[in-house]
Amino acid sequence: MTDRKKIAIVGVGLIGGSMALQLHEKKLSSRLIGVETDPVHAAKALELELVDEILPLETAIDLAEVIILAIPVDRMVNLLPVILNRVKDQIILDLGSTKSQLAEAVKHHEKRGRYCATHPMWGTEYSGPASAVKGAFENKAVIFCNTEQTDADVLDWVKGMFRKIGMRQLEMEAGAHDLHAAYVSHISHITSFALANTVLQKEKEDNAIFELASAGFESTVRLAKSNPSMWVPIFLQNKENVLDVLNEHIEQLKRFRDCIQEEKADELKNLIEEANKIRRIIR
């Protein structure tokens, strides 16, 4: 049963703030404690009533029944073992975008069972508590990783929480998660960052781009507004998978380049018709 609990959210930014709104709306929390090291974000989170109070990490851990981690994945790897050292029977979950290094960091911890690894597949290119979105996560997928290492009561409560939020649930090993995440999320961010740099580099002497940027351009480049504090550690933690996908992507771009260079209209048409099959996946 997913009863209301006292919940601490560590990191009240885009993801933590949006989760706070859902926990409140779906009546999952009896009290919402924020932990936030950035004083500007902390003040904003209070002003927007995302959380009831901001407390230091140790106090929050001791007061809370559930602790949700929504911080960059490099800090997550350092902080999760520290939190597990301090908890008694609290429930801990993280909402991070990579899972292998985190799974590795705590796999032998005596309190490992109190932790549930999750990745709700939602985000925007904005960051900070002012970017928090009502109704976020709904009708999206959430991935649970390595659930065989999580205590049954922890898994029950967390699954109930995501069910109330309205997310489709999948389970996979941390390694499989990181591979898929490289393909359906991490590579999109790299192509978008690189496209932004391509255009900014070439158009720097000219204001034409300001006038001409169309909806199609905005669509492919909007993720380039995303925060480096979040994305640098994701790319580095998921290095091997990201490099595999990125190398494949560069090869695919070279196929387009060679067809255009040699004016092979039929082959170019074939490449585009292959790409059109993405209609199977996105409507």
Added chain:
Amino acid sequence: MTDRKKIAIVGVGLIGGSMALQLHEKKLSSRLIGVETDPVHAAKALELELVDEILPLETAIDLAEVIILAIPVDRMVNLLPVILNRVKDQIILDLGSTKSQLAEAVKHHEKRGRYCATHPMWGTEYSGPASAVKGAFENKAVIFCNTEQTDADVLDWVKGMFRKIGMRQLEMEAGAHDLHAAYVSHISHITSFALANTVLQKEKEDNAIFELASAGFESTVRLAKSNPSMWVPIFLQNKENVLDVLNEHIEQLKRFRDCIQEEKADELKNLIEEANKIRRIIR
């Protein structure tokens, strides 16, 4: 003065159909004639009342006061001289995505002055008359090319037409247009096609992608649904500019690859912060 005229639209697909809706709504047309070689599209255009009637090209040219071309750019280059051969004092404009080859094809034609080269910067990843959108083009930019070769009365009417539709107007030479279009539109389509092929290639043995595809992924890949009949001739006509941008984009991707490969967190952060400057251009 932009009075109502009898207008023929050659090619009643996404762009021609959306233009038809605007001409009707903004009371720019006293009669709308469609020219459409695809019988399925022709029937659909009539069913949706995008045009009043479908007529053969020659009849449409003779009856119309304004002729608007909205066909793939390879067919445009062949058809525009043929149309100019037949017109008396009609107004002709095209809505195509490339301009240099078209400008070249008619620059010495004795009726060149009756033609106005335009590129309204709007489109979607869909095609055909059923994809026509009400309110399309509004608040977007339209580029006029080589206007010094267009008769004053033609330019007046066409500018008035786009003003009534609500588009910002810019002028530039055909060559400058094609360069900018490569950066703000054509490259986005190539990256999106190549990203779709990257993911479809790697995820073909696995259905995970269906479950996991998020809004960010959809955003970067949605243009991959675009029609090859439209895009192959654009890439080939704009070959030199597209290759320049594509080579630059591959170099930018390699910079990301090298930073990740060598785990250069600070350089990676710099690359992303550079990319973040795209905020100046898109909100």
